[in-house]
Amino acid sequence: MKTRLLLLVPLLLFLALAASFVVQLTRNAHGDDPTLLESALIGKPVPVFTLQSLDDPAKQYDQSVLRDGKPLLLNVWATWCPTCRAEHQFLNTLAAQGIRVVGMDYKDDRLKAVNWLNTLGNPYALSLYDGDGMLGLDLGVYGAPETFLIDGRGIIRYRHAGDMNAGIWQREVRPLYEKYAGGA
Structure with missing residues (x-):
């Protein structure tokens, strides 16, 4: 029984990882674009440098x-x-x-x-x-x-x-x- 349970752990981890990829791809398809990063500095002066x-x-x-x-x-x-x-x-x-x-x-x-x-x-x-x-x-x-x-x-x-x-x-x-x- 322990051996069967140990064999299921990698499968469950794989399924969890696959699910997270599907969720992110779905979010991207619906406009959640990671390249659209908002900047808190819009409308503010360039920082002192x-x-x-x-x-x-x-x-x-x-x-x-x-x-x-x-x-x-x-x-x-x-x-x-x-x-x-x-x-x-x-x-x-x-x-x-x-x-x-x-x-x-x-x-x-x-x-x-x-x-x-x-x-x-x-x-x-x-x-x-x-x-x-x-x-x-x-x-x-x-x-x-x-x-x-x-x-x-x-x-x-x-x-x-x-x-x-x-x-x-x-x-x-x-x-x-x-x-x-x-x-x-």
Whole structure:
């Protein structure tokens, strides 16, 4: 009898795990999208920070660099992030269209990041280095890539977790970008 009971334990564990997968898949199918992570910082200023320039550690920047009167995208990225590579060409396209994109290299190796930008092109008007991830933590970053729309006064207006692509840009980000670019 004990042997039969011991044989049932793995089966019961498997069934419980399978049930949890089915529940999560059902939730996702009904709109519970884990990429739609709310940010408590929407409508609030960018947190206070001091970060080095990615390519020149002697240069330091603070939050004032993100409030120059015009909206911008703050893109959190890293060389260890495959999705960042996937979105990179689109960021180059946005930059070529005059959209100001500031990059924040997150928990990464500085030299690898500089080489990565030299190889793939650099869409960033400014590249910040958050090697220890402290600004990322203050922003509530779950991982890379994440992109924040910041208005000209340094207020966070939107957050997107995942790759920035043409569909997301057209549907969600561009209308807000244009709203804040128009002085609203």
